Amino acid sequence: EPEVTQTPSHQVTQMGQEVILRCVPISNHLYFYWYRQILGQKVEFLVSFYNNEISEKSEIFDDQFSVERPDGSNFTLKIRSTKLEDSAMYFCARGGVYEQYFGPGTRLTVT
Amino acid sequence: GIQVEQSPPDLILQEGANSTLRCNFSDSVNNLQWFHQNPWGQLINLFYIPSGTKQNGRLSATTVATERYSLLYISSSQTTDSGVYFCAVEYGNKLVFGAGTILRVKS
Numbered sequence: 001e002p003e004v005t006q007t008p009s010h011q012v013t014q015m016g017q018e019v020i021l022r023c024v025p026i027s028n029h030l031y032f033y034w035y036r037q038i039l040g041q042k043v044e045f046l047v048s049f050y051n052n053e054i055s056e057k058s059e060i061f062d063d064q065f066s067v068e069r070p071d072g073s074n075f076t077l078k079i080r081s082t083k084l085e086d087s088a089m090y091f092c093a094r095g096g097v098y099e100q101y102f103g104p105g106t107r108l109t110v111t
Numbered sequence: 112g113i114q115v116e117q118s119p120p121d122l123i124l125q126e127g128a129n130s131t132l133r134c135n136f137s138d139s140v141n142n143l144q145w146f147h148q149n150p151w152g153q154l155i156n157l158f159y160i161p162s163g164t165k166q167n168g169r170l171s172a173t174t175v176a177t178e179r180y181s182l183l184y185i186s187s188s189q190t191t192d193s194g195v196y197f198c199a200v201e202y203g204n205k206l207v208f209g210a211g212t213i214l215r216v217k218s
């Protein structure tokens with residue numbers, strides 16, 4: 001059973017469009033994270049979210065990105081005005097007592 | 112920031128062979144995790160191992176925190192072990208990943 005689920009599994013969008021990626025934790029947790037992995041590269045941290053607020057963000061996480069937990073359960077990553085270089089796998093993770101557990105990812109393709 | 116280096120970058124094994132993957136990190140860390148990324152892209156937790164040694168079936172891992180490295184051992188490799196193995200260390204409130212080791216096991 002996955003720790004978190006993510007939707008959609010794959011999204012294709014045109015450059016300049018907005019996309020919303022969703023993460024649904026199986027149970028209540030306080031810590032959530034978004035990471036991305038450009039094809040063939042390592043996994044990179046984007047942002048951490050604790051108790052409904054951003055805890056830390058990377059240099060990648062600029063004004064183009066935003067996160068929120070609109071209904072207290074789903075956890076979303078919004079990318080405004082997508083660029084070709086935003087094409088990547090986006091992972092949601094939840095924090096455990098000791099370790100992080102990753103969702104299956106959303107593959108975003110920007111054309 | 113912290114640097115995480117993995118070696119070797121690529122490894123090809125014959126089924127049944129053993130292997131050792133290495134992860135070096137440049138600063139003290141509170142947490143270290145090993146992941147296997149399968150062909151579908153999923154990141155599968157293998158070990159949470161900030162220090163010491165753990166074993167899970169054919170896999171085992173050792174972290175020597177004072178010397179800032181961790182090792183992942185795969186014994187009697189199988190074709191299903193193929194994929195990318197990532198080491199990740201907790202630094203601040205995030206995981207910092209290495210570049211990974213691509214493992215190919217041939218039958």
